Amino acid sequence: MFDKERWQRLTLWDWIVQLALVALVVVIVWGAIESARVNLAALGVTSGFWFLDRSTGWSYSFALIEQSIDDSYARTLLIGFLNTLLVGLISIVFATIVGFIIGTARDSRNLGLQTFAGTFVQTFRNIPLILQIVFLYSILIHLPGPKQSLTVLDLAFMSNRGLMLPTPDLPGFAIVLGLAAAVGLGVAVRRHVDGVLRGLALGFGGTVLALALVALAFGPAGEPLLSVPQLKGLRFRGGVTLSVELVAMILGIVLYGSAYIAEVVRGGLNEVPKGLTEAGQALGMHAWAVWFKIKMPMALRSIIPPLGNQWIFIMKATTVGVAIGFSDLFYIVSTSITQSGQTLELIFILMSAFLLVNFTIAQLVNLLNAHLALKGH
Amino acid sequence: MAAPPTMSRLEWLRHELTRRAFATPADTAITLAVAAILAWLIWLDLDWAVVRAVWSAEAVDTCRAKDAGACWSVIAARHRLILFGLYPYEEHWRSTLACGAIIATVVLSCIPWFWALRRLATLWVTGFAGYFLLMEGSPIGLTQVTTDQWGGLSLTLFLFASVVLLGMPMGLGLALMRRSSLPLVQLVASLVIDFIRSLPLLTTLFTAAVVVPILLPDWLQGDKIWRVIIAFALFFACYQAEVFRGGFQAIPKGQFEAGQAMGLGYWRVLALIALPQVFRNALPSTINMVVITFKETAIVVIIGFFDILASANAAFGTGDWAPYYMEVYVFVGLIYWGFIFSLGQYGEYLKDRMAVARH
Numbered sequence: 001m002f003d004k005e006r007w008q009r010l011t012l013w014d015w016i017v018q019l020a021l022v023a024l025v026v027v028i029v030w031g032a033i034e035s036a037r038v039n040l041a042a043l044g045v046t047s048g049f050w051f052l053d054r055s056t057g058w059s060y061s062f063a064l065i066e067q068s069i070d071d072s073y074a075r076t077l078l079i080g081f082l083n084t085l086l087v088g089l090i091s092i093v094f095a096t097i098v099g100f101i102i103g104t105a106r107d108s109r110n111l112g113l114q115t116f117a118g119t120f121v122q123t124f125r126n127i128p129l130i131l132q133i134v135f136l137y138s139i140l141i142h143l144p145g146p147k148q149s150l151t152v153l154d155l156a157f158m159s160n161r162g163l164m165l166p167t168p169d170l171p172g173f174a175i176v177l178g179l180a181a182a183v184g185l186g187v188a189v190r191r192h193v194d195g196v197l198r199g200l201a202l203g204f205g206g207t208v209l210a211l212a213l214v215a216l217a218f219g220p221a222g223e224p225l226l227s228v229p230q231l232k233g234l235r236f237r238g239g240v241t242l243s244v245e246l247v248a249m250i251l252g253i254v255l256y257g258s259a260y261i262a263e264v265v266r267g268g269l270n271e272v273p274k275g276l277t278e279a280g281q282a283l284g285m286h287a288w289a290v291w292f293k294i295k296m297p298m299a300l301r302s303i304i305p306p307l308g309n310q311w312i313f314i315m316k317a318t319t320v321g322v323a324i325g326f327s328d329l330f331y332i333v334s335t336s337i338t339q340s341g342q343t344l345e346l347i348f349i350l351m352s353a354f355l356l357v358n359f360t361i362a363q364l365v366n367l368l369n370a371h372l373a374l375k376g377h
Numbered sequence: 378m379a380a381p382p383t384m385s386r387l388e389w390l391r392h393e394l395t396r397r398a399f400a401t402p403a404d405t406a407i408t409l410a411v412a413a414i415l416a417w418l419i420w421l422d423l424d425w426a427v428v429r430a431v432w433s434a435e436a437v438d439t440c441r442a443k444d445a446g447a448c449w450s451v452i453a454a455r456h457r458l459i460l461f462g463l464y465p466y467e468e469h470w471r472s473t474l475a476c477g478a479i480i481a482t483v484v485l486s487c488i489p490w491f492w493a494l495r496r497l498a499t500l501w502v503t504g505f506a507g508y509f510l511l512m513e514g515s516p517i518g519l520t521q522v523t524t525d526q527w528g529g530l531s532l533t534l535f536l537f538a539s540v541v542l543l544g545m546p547m548g549l550g551l552a553l554m555r556r557s558s559l560p561l562v563q564l565v566a567s568l569v570i571d572f573i574r575s576l577p578l579l580t581t582l583f584t585a586a587v588v589v590p591i592l593l594p595d596w597l598q599g600d601k602i603w604r605v606i607i608a609f610a611l612f613f614a615c616y617q618a619e620v621f622r623g624g625f626q627a628i629p630k631g632q633f634e635a636g637q638a639m640g641l642g643y644w645r646v647l648a649l650i651a652l653p654q655v656f657r658n659a660l661p662s663t664i665n666m667v668v669i670t671f672k673e674t675a676i677v678v679i680i681g682f683f684d685i686l687a688s689a690n691a692a693f694g695t696g697d698w699a700p701y702y703m704e705v706y707v708f709v710g711l712i713y714w715g716f717i718f719s720l721g722q723y724g725e726y727l728k729d730r731m732a733v734a735r736h
Contacts, residue, residue: 006560018561025565032592039591111398112411119415126717127710128675131686135706142702316577323679330579337587347588350580358575 080332091253099261125259133252164229178214182207245326268303308365455692462528478507528683543610548617573615624659664724
């Protein structure tokens with residue numbers, strides 16, 4: 001682009017073509033601005049971002065931070081953005097985990113695992129995401145009510161009101177502190193641990209230990225550490241409630257996204273030269289060790305770039321939640337447009353938010369990629 | 378994989394099974410567990426969908442019996458709504474033929490004989506024109522049916538075909554612009570492609586449906602359906618441009634230089650040397666894009682089009698059929714799955730075939 005020689009090589013004809021294109025762009029932009037002025041004046045809309053301070057006067061199903069009917073547009077949009085991030089990040093984490101498991105199973109020698117993984121991928125990848133989400137949502141809202149809800153060990157409950165999960169009854173900073181301590185411990189001892197299973201056991205044990213210590217130090221005295229949802233009358237108290245919309249969205253996106261990620265993982269594993277794994281086997285390494293120490297590290301280099309694209313795809317896919325009335329950013333923006341008429345400003349906010357999030361993910365993936373690149377290549 | 382010549386088929390099968398399914402106790406356990414789970418799932422499905430199912434349209438009451446399985450009566454009674462939407466009942470034969478025209482176009486495109494630019498373009502333009510004339514009707518002397526009455530599967534296929542037909546040349550144009558030696562042309566193409574690709578499709582379509590009317594003077598606005606189709610085609614084109622770019626990159630640079638050295642101009646090098654190879658190189662990824670596009674058409678229900686998903690919701694929307702949402706979604710899901718799975722398998726087959734041909 002800024003290569004000087006390239007500009008010097010241009011002929012007169014090249015310049016005419018370029019200037020014509022620029023003129024066309026200018027005319028389109030100017031025409032759009034001019035029509036917007038005329039059309040908005042006819043509708044009686046004043047443009048500008050002042051409306052963000054006005055209160056909205058409507059409410060919606062789900063919010064991470066406190067919400068009320070008197071909230072300003074700015075706060076409502078922020079809530080929508082947080083909801084989008086929440087669904088996106090949870091889905092990315094779970095879709096990646098499930099995707100790696102299914103992808104590895106598809107690459108396995110075992111016929112049973114292959115069949116299972118193949119069926120999974122072919123089922124969830126070949127039906128539109130929105131259909132899967134709407135279908136899951138219909139099933140979930142037809143579940144029995146809270147009184148007959150499905151339960152696991154009386155700790156977690158699933159009913160037509162949503163998924164109720166137990167939460168640790170600790171201040172937020174204590175949980176963060178405990179997790180940070182566990183990660184610190186893991187990093188500190190990682191060089192001294194041999195074998196994957198022992199490493200996993202140690203990591204899990206360390207986390208439980210760190211959380212228990214933090215709980216002893218900061219937990220409320222004489223009260224249970226876990227807030228378990230309990231049926232009181234017609235509704236549940238305690239724990240945390242994930243709305244039906246949220247569960248349907250996350251479940252749908254995870255199934256669909258993990259089917260795609262599984263194919264990415266399988267492709268990456270396929271590209272690892274067979275000689276490398278065979279060398280590992282010849283040295284007497286266990287199948288797990290071959291996978292963790294040879295196959296996966298090699299495969300990751302070709303997995304990460306398309307995996308980043310899948311993460312961006314998942315972030316974008318959250319917009320489909322509007323079909324079941326989940327209050328993500330797209331839902332909030334489209335409702336705000338109907339209510340306030342500030343179409344251009346709101347679309348600008350929506351697009352900027354997605355450009356920002358996707359740009360951030362792309363940058364993170366680039367960093368990860370640079371970190372993993374073979375040294376000296 | 379074929380059996381090596383020294384073994385009979387049966388021996389080979391047994392050998393493979395031992396190696397891949399029963400090599401170690403753990404292998405055997407996993408194989409049996411998966412077989413049991415799959416068998417159980419298949420039995421559950423068959424039991425619901427076939428054994429205990431109710432088939433006839435008149436038998437809504439039998440569906441309410443306690444041990445009744447799937448109530449396919451809803452499909453028997455409402456399949457016309459799901460497939461054709463609000464299209465006039467007596468004219469449904471036109472919708473059927475029109476859908477057939479699009480499906481035939483897609484199937485014929487899979488035959489290698491059609492893989493030349495002119496043949497493929499003729500095929501798609503003919504198929505699309507056939508669809509349009511049958512559905513709209515007035516130019517060939519049938520009763521006119523306006524686009525707002527189109528719906529169901531036929532609307533989904535219409536969106537799909539028009540997006541691919543419009544988007545393909547747009548994508549090629551964008552790819553050429555992005556490869557251009559003129560810096561400003563390249564800049565404009567890169568900005569458009571990267572911008573559209575970082576936005577969710579829903580945002581792009583919503584902008585076309587709701588925002589563009591503000592940005593255009595009255596005389597340029599056109600129907601909502603055409604605005605959405607053009608925006609969808611632009612989305613397709615931006616992804617397809619990157620597919621074409623990959624196809625260009627696979628051609629050795631020497632070929633372009635050789636063309637120039639022989640005195641061929643830009644357009645002739647492009648048409649005679651580059652494009653035939655680009656289309657070939659890009660074929661598997663192009664099929665992949667076409668499949669994704671077909672799947673993504675489902676989201677137009679959100680911006681208010683009566684596509685197959687909207688007509689499915691309408692099919693169980695009335696009182697009597699309300700409990701049978703599952704049957705309707707399964708029916709629609711199977712239609713999508715059938716199309717997408719077969720196109721996807723065809724793409725895989727092609728990829729393998731071309732990989733072999735290159736060696």
